[in-house]
Amino acid sequence: MLTQLSIRNVVLIEKLDLFFNRGLTVFTGETGAGKSILLDSLGLALGERASSSLVRVGTNQATVTACFEIPLSHPIYKQLEEQGFEASDLADAALVIRRIIAADGRSRAYINDQPVSLSFLKEISQNLVEMQGQHEQVGLMDPRGHLSILDNFGVSTTLLQKIKLLYSKWIEATAKLSALKATIEATAHEEEWLRESVEELKQLAPQGDEELDLVEKRKNLQQDERRQEALTSALTILSPQDRRAFQPAQALLNASKSLQKLLPSSFDEQTELSSTDQAVQEALEAIIRSEEALGEAENILNHIINDIQLDPQLLDDIEERLFTLRAAGRKYGVNIDELSSLLQDFETRLLNLDLGNHQIQELEQEVATCRAAFEEAAEKLSADRQKIAKKLETAITQELTPLKLDRAKFFVSITPLSSDAWNHTGKDQVQFLIATNPGVPPAPLNKAASGGELSRLLLALKVVLSQQSTLSALVFDEIDSGVGGSTATAIGDRLHRVAQNLQVFVVTHSPQVAASGDTQLKISKTIEKGVTLTHTKQLSAEERREEIARMLAGNHVTDAARAAADSLLHRSN
Template sequence: MLTQLSIRNVVLIEKLDLFFNRGLTVFTGETGAGKSILLDSLGLALGERASTALIRSGANQASVTACFEIPENHPIYHQLNEQGLEIFDPSETTLVIRRIISADGRSRAYINDQPVSLNFLKEVAQSLVEMQGQHEQVGLMDQRGHIKILDNFGVSSLLLQETQKTYHQWIKKTAELAALKATLEATAHEEEWLRNAVEELKNLAPKGEEELELVRQRKELQQDERRLEALTSALAQLSPQDRRAFQPAQTLLNASKALQKLLPSSLEETSSSNPADQSIQEALEAIIRSEEALAEAESILTHLVNDIQLDPQSLDEIEERLFSLRAASRKYNVAVDELATLLQEFETRLLNLDLGNHQIQELEQQVATCRQEFEEAAEKLSLNRQKVAHKLQTAITKELIPLKLDRAQFFVSITPLSNEAWNQNGKDQVQFLIAANPGVPPAPLNKAASGGELSRLLLALKVVISNQSTLSALVFDEIDSGVGGATATAIGERLHRVAQNIQVFVVTHSPQVAASGDTQLKIIKTIDNGVTLTHTKELTSQERREEIARMLAGNHVTDAARAAADSLLHR
């Protein structure tokens, strides 16, 4: 239910806070007092088009805030969750809608202080409040909503659920079939290319992380090649093929022979030799040690050269393998390490192509089965709707009689949709028709009924289906226009009856309707220091008596008018 409406700087309203109760609330007041401003303000909060003309003169912006108490099972929770709005405290069920219009024309909307789009605000509002005026019977005029009204009236929920379930299964399988056909069609166009690619990649036989291993092997071989070249060069210096070239070993040998000639030939001579001979002996020994060191170095280098098993063919093979892998990588636009995975993918696509026709046949059979199950469920639903439609026609036509529409007949037309238009609600198209007078063929509501007739038709409809409605509130603007007496009394009684299940607000000039309200608010226009302002006042029992007497008698309230007001209030 709508619990509070706060209005700031809207036309003649500077500041207004209204608090509402359950049941039927009536708004009364003299013509021009500002009743339409209240409705415009509520409409603004519910997502109606904003205009800077609504901003009170001298103000920078206008705002309207509407507070609702929402039951835990209300469908609005699903709407909010779909939008990703986690705005409810689990312990609370309060929904606050706020709309702000700035003087520059900008409009902002919030739900529990979370910014939302205007379109989403309208969707939420349609789940909360339905506003009906002389020329704005939108909910009833929109044929798309007729099927929901009929279903809510009494169509089997089990049949609805089964129809929705089988429809979604059919659509799902149909989508799977279409996707498979599209995939196979695309694959068939490239079948030859795929087979060539698979053959090429199979011959190449790529492996995961193969490139890294080949690069490592190539680096090692290249390092061995450089090492062998350095060792061979060093060894050649110690024992070159050209014996005439400078050789450290030969040089040492020649020096050794020359020095030996200078030494004494016997021990006696050595002992009596001079100190120079001793030095020569030491030099000779050093040369001998150098000869041994060179021989050892030559031996080590020879072993190192022999240990390196350099195979030039291996390096060529590695280079060729890397070239082939990288060429394939560029050709198929993937990394070298992904070639093996790509081969598996190509093989899978070819396998799917080979198995595709069989899968299509299976899916086509499943689609046919799902469609048949949907058609059977939808047919049962249609039969049920026909029965419920007859009950709805009878119930509404009965309600039209006391509403001064006794010559009118209400019809529920159920016609089959084209196959392409079938949906989760079945195969039916539902439309409400009315024959305003005998002998006149039924016609759509917007072509056969006036604004006042539509409002009363809607009231009859709400009386019949109010128990099934998920709306929080209904708003009627002068539903009693053009009628009086018994008809106005009947309208008031039915508004009060609907208000037992749904909170109802009505703007009225009819004393009979006003007397039917559980709460009465009077709209008053005042002039303060040359500024016109609109206020509201919740009337006490005595004040209601005076207001209804005024509505009966005009500006001059008589005792007879007060007595008539008492009669209306206590009937």
């Protein structure tokens, strides 16, 4: 049960601490006093969407704290343990939820002072409190929500999970089959082009990183070619075919001949040369050394040229290979290095085409198997729903009697969906019908029920469904809207009976419903120093009498109104 709700700086509420007991708690007050703010605050604690507009003007943040006493057998504790909560943190069967909303709209959530995600908070809150707003009367008229209501009443969760899984497998297999058929159809359309491309690329035999290797080889060969040209040119100068064209060598030769003429034709070691002859001899020896150096240079150059193994055809082959690869790359719209992987892709596509028909047969069999399994489970689910529908019809109809709808009968219509509308919930379409009077055929709720009847039908649904749930509390926002008199009294009585087993909170403008409460809190609005604030007060017995009298008579409370209030309170007690 919800034991405490603390609110700080939410819209008109500056500071509010509410303590709750078991049974039926009613909230009353003038229109606009702040009852909706109270429900919004509780909604924040349960994970509803936050907004900066909820933060009271002039403050940095709003805070809502909700305290629950939950038996340790409650399934919520398993959820908390799966989320990483330690058993020691949950041993006292107390659960404290705190939600903080900053002025910029950002929010944080905590459970027992441990931070949790908003999605997880909403998930566990579904097992704690169910809030019933006025708009759900309209939602009840929408048949799209009727299936889930029926399933929640007692349809096997194992079967529901199984049908969801089988439908998912069937859809997945169908999607694979469709994708394969589309791929094969597209591939078959370009089969001839693919085969020609594969043959062309196989002949080309592209390799990964081949372009870089070829460019490097071409660069080296071009450098060798330029080196050989330079060496050959130098050698030609040193050793021309026409020796007369080599002026330095010819000059050395001519100088040598001339100098030899200046020396004596014969002389021995004892023959003393003149100083001039000695100089001529030295010049002649220098010329001879120069001739030897030229010969040595010629030999070195010949050796280097012989070492360079220049293959002009290899360079041509590399140039041709690069040209062919680049042409193929432009043709297929890829880089040269991607040609090899492109070939593999083309071969895979052709292989898929060749294997496609066999794969299609396998997938078609898989789809048929998955569909058959889904249909079999869906038939069991439909049969289960038919049984549960009868129980729901009986339970709701029984609840309508104390709500002054004793002549009405509630029906659950289950019709099969067309095969193209089957989904993860099975193949059933569920719609709630009601016959408000004997002899009148059942009709959809939006055609047969008035606003007051919808309110009571909704209450009957909540009462019946709550018996199958693990909820700690039910919250109703003006469930008595559109009704009055004995009908409102009947609603109050039913709420009070439900509250014997389940904590119930009701926001009401009906004095009959208010009188049915075990506890009554009055919500009021005051202006203090120019600031509007909302307050809540738990009423004493005398204060309850005055408040219910006000609800009966308006602002001018009479003794007759007080007497009527006494009558309502006495009846409820």
